[in-house]
Amino acid sequence: MKFFKGLFITALILGIIGYAGYYFVNKFIEDQAVEYVEKDLVENNDVAMAREYVDRSPALKSYIAEGAEADLEELPVQTREEATRMVMQKLSFQEMQQIQSKAANGMTEQEVLELMETFEEKLTDEELLALKAIVYKELYE
Secondary structure, three states: OHHHHHHHHHHHHHHHHHHHHHHHHHHHHHHHHHHHHHHHHHHOOHHHHHHHHHHHOHHHHHHHHOOOOOOHHHOOOOOHHHHHHHHHHHOOHHHHHHHHHHHHHOOOHHHHHHHHHHHHHHOOHHHHHHHHHHHHHHHHO
């Protein structure tokens, strides 16, 4: 009986350590991604390029403009960092890699519309509105 009790306690401790490690590793990866996005946008002047891209696409501009009047205080996320974490939680690693690859190579308007459909499938209406509001705020305010 002592053997099973010791085995159970050992398994429990290993499970707790494994869960804590998983949690902290995910948190670290999220923090690194947020930091990278933040740094990349500032250093490469990507905001100005993104604004120009959106301005050239009436469909995309009207889609993002839906967030112009949204009150961020009432939405699930209010900042770019929170939005990045939310998207990382909702999308799979493979989906994020595909988005990054397409973005690095330049996305066509059709690919952007497909990306919007992906977000519509994965996010709730409130989360999507929050994302639109944050993007609008970052681009135009």
